[in-house]
Amino acid sequence: MFVQPRSATHDFAVSLALALAVVVVERGITAVAVLLGANDVTAHILDDVLTGVFAGIAMFVTLRVVAHRRVAAIKRLHDIGEMNHHVRNALQVIRLSHFTPDEEERVRLIEQASERIEFALKEFNV
Numbered sequence: 001m002f003v004q005p006r007s008a009t010h011d012f013a014v015s016l017a018l019a020l021a022v023v024v025v026e027r028g029i030t031a032v033a034v035l036l037g038a039n040d041v042t043a044h045i046l047d048d049v050l051t052g053v054f055a056g057i058a059m060f061v062t063l064r065v066v067a068h069r070r071v072a073a074i075k076r077l078h079d080i081g082e083m084n085h086h087v088r089n090a091l092q093v094i095r096l097s098h099f100t101p102d103e104e105e106r107v108r109l110i111e112q113a114s115e116r117i118e119f120a121l122k123e124f125n126v
Contacts, residue, residue, distance in 0.1 A: 018058055026051040079124050086120035
């Protein structure tokens with residue numbers, strides 16, 4: 001399950017949408033403050049504070065999503081490393097099995113190694 005990285009166009013579109021959302025929230029807060037009878041100074045202070053809070057929350061959510069994806073990618077890389085370790089060990093047994101003098105023992109070793117490879121592939125969802 002490999003996730004393709006997003007394009008710069010996608011990231012730009014998301015950034016633009018977030019910027020437009022901040023502008024809409026800012027304008028909406030000002031309009032509501034004026035409708036509620038706040039003077040210009042109070043309306044602008046309220047507008048600035050709430051817009052900052054909105055932008056801060058949006059940034060926090062963005063950073064959490066990025067951190068979650070980073071942790072997921074690191075876990076996936078760790079899992080791939082573990083799978084690589086198991087498969088290489090099993091392949092080493094198969095590769096060196098021709099040194100085993102007993103044919104039955106050789107077949108048993110190869111079957112066990114094949115089972116370990118299958119287990120590793122299933123365990124790591126490959």
